[in-house]
Amino acid sequence: MAANIVTMKKIIQQLRLEASINRVKVSQAATDLQQFCLQNAQHDPLLTGMSSSNNPFRPQKVCSFL
Amino acid sequence: MAAEKAEMDALKKECDALRTQIEAARKAANDGSMSAAAGGVASVGRVQLKLRKNLKGHLAKIYAMHWSADSRSMVSASQDGKLLVWDTFTGNKLVAVPLKSAWVMSVDFAPSGNLVASGGLDNICTVYNIKAASPKTLRELDAHTGYLSCCRFLSDSEILTASGDTTCCLWDLETGKQKIIFTNHIGDCMSLALSPDMNYFISGACDSLAKLWDVREGACKQTFSGHTSDINAIAFFPSGNAVITGSDDCSCKMYDLRADQEVLDYTDSSLNAGVTSLALSNSGRLIFAGYDDFNCHIWDSLKGEKVGVLSGHDNRVSCTGVPEDGMGVCTGSWDSFLKLWN
Numbered sequence: 485m486a487a488n489i490v491t492m493k494k495i496i497q498q499l500r501l502e503a504s505i506n507r508v509k510v511s512q513a514a515t516d517l518q519q520f521c522l523q524n525a526q527h528d529p530l531l532t533g534m535s536s537s538n539n540p541f542r543p544q545k546v547c548s549f550l
Numbered sequence: 551m552a553a554e555k556a557e558m559d560a561l562k563k564e565c566d567a568l569r570t571q572i573e574a575a576r577k578a579a580n581d582g583s584m585s586a587a588a589g590g591v592a593s594v595g596r597v598q599l600k601l602r603k604n605l606k607g608h609l610a611k612i613y614a615m616h617w618s619a620d621s622r623s624m625v626s627a628s629q630d631g632k633l634l635v636w637d638t639f640t641g642n643k644l645v646a647v648p649l650k651s652a653w654v655m656s657v658d659f660a661p662s663g664n665l666v667a668s669g670g671l672d673n674i675c676t677v678y679n680i681k682a683a684s685p686k687t688l689r690e691l692d693a694h695t696g697y698l699s700c701c702r703f704l705s706d707s708e709i710l711t712a713s714g715d716t717t718c719c720l721w722d723l724e725t726g727k728q729k730i731i732f733t734n735h736i737g738d739c740m741s742l743a744l745s746p747d748m749n750y751f752i753s754g755a756c757d758s759l760a761k762l763w764d765v766r767e768g769a770c771k772q773t774f775s776g777h778t779s780d781i782n783a784i785a786f787f788p789s790g791n792a793v794i795t796g797s798d799d800c801s802c803k804m805y806d807l808r809a810d811q812e813v814l815d816y817t818d819s820s821l822n823a824g825v826t827s828l829a830l831s832n833s834g835r836l837i838f839a840g841y842d843d844f845n846c847h848i849w850d851s852l853k854g855e856k857v858g859v860l861s862g863h864d865n866r867v868s869c870t871g872v873p874e875d876g877m878g879v880c881t882g883s884w885d886s887f888l889k890l891w892n
Binding site for chain 2: 486488489492493495496498499500501502503505507508509510511512513514515516517518520521522523524525527528529530531534539540541542
């Protein structure tokens with residue numbers, strides 16, 4: 485029984501900590517996430533695509549002199 | 551006895567009151583939907599990536615993979631008892647590390663590229679030096695009382711582990727000892743992810759909760775609920791302000807850390823398979839999620855819509871990873887193959 489009380493007190497201490505944080509509005513959070521994605525879209529090769537000469541996983545076509 | 555019961559009842563009342571207070575505070579901050587706010591954002595269209603390489607070499611199910619910081623090498627772990635380090639540009643195998651225990655569940659590459667770590671049902675996180683003439687065991691981190699589900703290097707001298715014993719742990723690799731033990735989950739910890747600034751990490755567990763921890767303080771800062779089953783995969787959004795989770799409940803979710811709540815749910819009625827792994831593209835716009843249905847489905851992280859699929863594996867996709875330069879996606883599967891797409 486005593487062990488349960490100790491556990492319970494720990495749970496309450498944790499909940500007090502989590503309850504005390506300041507929360508940003510979801511609308512603000514959404515705007516910031518969108519802003520980040522849009523600002524970094526140009527630096528996202530999976531989004532923008534790439535030419536085969538820039539593609540590290542695509543074997544280069546080799547030209548040989550005959 | 552009666553006094554104890556009275557105290558317990560009072561504590562339970564306080565507990566419930568705090569939970570109600572947290573829910574109310576979250577509701578008050580919930581002034582709009584994320585997907586509605588994304589209405590003005592241009593669609594990414596259909597994302598069609600091509601299979602560029604099929605890496606053959608493992609002889610059994612692949613359970614984990616991780617890119618090196620150089621975006622060229624990659625390490626994979628299979629229950630054939632081996633770690634393989636690959637040169638993904640050529641498809642060549644660079645190093646093979648034989649494991650003491652074949653039941654591996656996780657693998658990681660140190661940012662320096664000098665070390666790899668793995669662990670699994672042996673409850674141990676073993677760190678190997680792969681730059682030596684032949685792979686040398688550097689440390690065996692043995693203190694968890696449950697399986698090792700995930701390991702992530704902070705540097706060559708510190709590593710974080712998540713375990714089936716419900717705890718996560720920060721280890722000192724110079725001494726091989728535990729520095730901090732993170733306790734708060736009530737179910738097996740299945741995965742962890744470091745924040746971009748490395749001051750925090752997030753863990754997902756079988757108690758269907760995701761928890762945010764301060765790496766140095768050892769304290770659990772925030773708890774995120776919503777999933778209805780084990781969280782198998784977790785990743786930070788690149789800005790560090792949000793976290794994506796993947797679960798056995800067949801959905802992925804985005805939790806915003808500053809709003810302290812779930813802001814998007816990635817579900818599709820046709821998807822009835824658990825999520826095993828996930829990775830984000832460099833801008834955070836695309837989520838690559840590996841599922842038990844043998845596919846890796848691609849989601850638009852802002853709009854919550856499915857925008858593509860990577861098909862080709864003949865068994866469950868168990869691991870997914872995008873390298874730091876964002877130039878491709880790697881999927882690993884129980885079919886023993888790793889595939890590279892872009």
